[in-house]
């Protein structure tokens with residue numbers, strides 16, 4: 001993948017949120033990118049407030065805005081907002097012919113279809129998780145599911161009390177990887193939580209369990225159990241910088257890429 005030579009102009013959509021702020025803070029330390037806009041919800045109390053007043057002197061010398069100034073250069077748009085705001089972000093990237101990088105979870109099928117259509121016109125990367133550790137865990141999970149076809153698989157995740165969607169997008173991606181490893185459709189084998197007289201666990205089921213509490217940034221375990229043994233893969237995020245760095249790296253790499261649908265594997269390359 002050819003990288004842009006001069007710093008890539010990046011607009012952040014959802015800039016007031018936990019992830020938006022993490023990206024704005026991480027950008028100055030990450031070479032090859034320049035924040036050109038920080039977009040917040042129209043009506044937000046942050047409209048026209050300088051970023052540096054909220055995020056410190058190292059961040060870009062810009063104000064939060066509710067709309068993109070027509071003069072502002074945007075080569076990549078990074079979106080971490082919510083399903084209700086996602087369509088507007090994608091429309092903006094298409095209008096500007098900018099690369100679209102989104103980590104927003106809880107999207108519906110129509111929104112994923114819109115992403116696929118957009119990829120015919122601009123570079124698009126949607127990932128439920130931008131960390132290196134989860135990219136690796138997706139590979140392990142697919143591989144383990146293939147090697148251990150008869151073992152029971154359960155996916156457990158825990159997040160902070162403010163998370164709006166469940167199970168997490170990452171848990172669903174991990175479930176998808178397991179289903180792919182087994183050559184089955186996830187929708188046919190997924191079970192979300194258990195309660196009451198459930199009966200014995202059906203063979204081949206993939207169970208999802210979502211815990212919520214406190215300020216947990218994101219923890220995921222994929223567990224495979226047989227009668228005699230158990231294998232567990234666990235990833236724990238210690239901060240949001242791991243997601244921010246992944247999204248900024250994707251922006252840098254995709255700004256000069258041809259239209260298409262990209263994944264974190266395209267960005268990170270072969271980890272071996």
Ligand SMILES: NC(=O)C1=CN([C@@H]2O[C@H](COP(=O)(O)OP(=O)(O)OC[C@H]3O[C@@H](n4cnc5c(N)ncnc54)[C@H](OP(=O)(O)O)[C@@H]3O)[C@@H](O)[C@H]2O)C=CC1
Nearest residue numbers: 014016017018019040041081085103104105128129130243
């Ligand atoms: N893929 C990954 O690696 C990761 C994905 N995520 C996902 O990213 C998303 C955001 O997470 P998080 O930052 O924790 O959530 P927050 O709720 O902290 O942030 C979302 C932000 O989007 C803002 N917003 C709402 N509507 C608009 C709009 N029309 N224009 C611009 N901004 C808008 C909200 O504004 P307001 O507060 O004013 O309503 C809020 O500040 C979630 O879907 C989450 O699951 C999170 C972490 C990592």
Ligand SMILES: O=C(O)C1=N[C@H](C(=O)O)C[C@H](O)C1
Nearest residue numbers: 105128129163168169170218
């Ligand atoms: O909302 C969050 O916080 C997170 N969401 C993503 C998800 O739904 O998988 C990724 C990460 O775990 C944090």
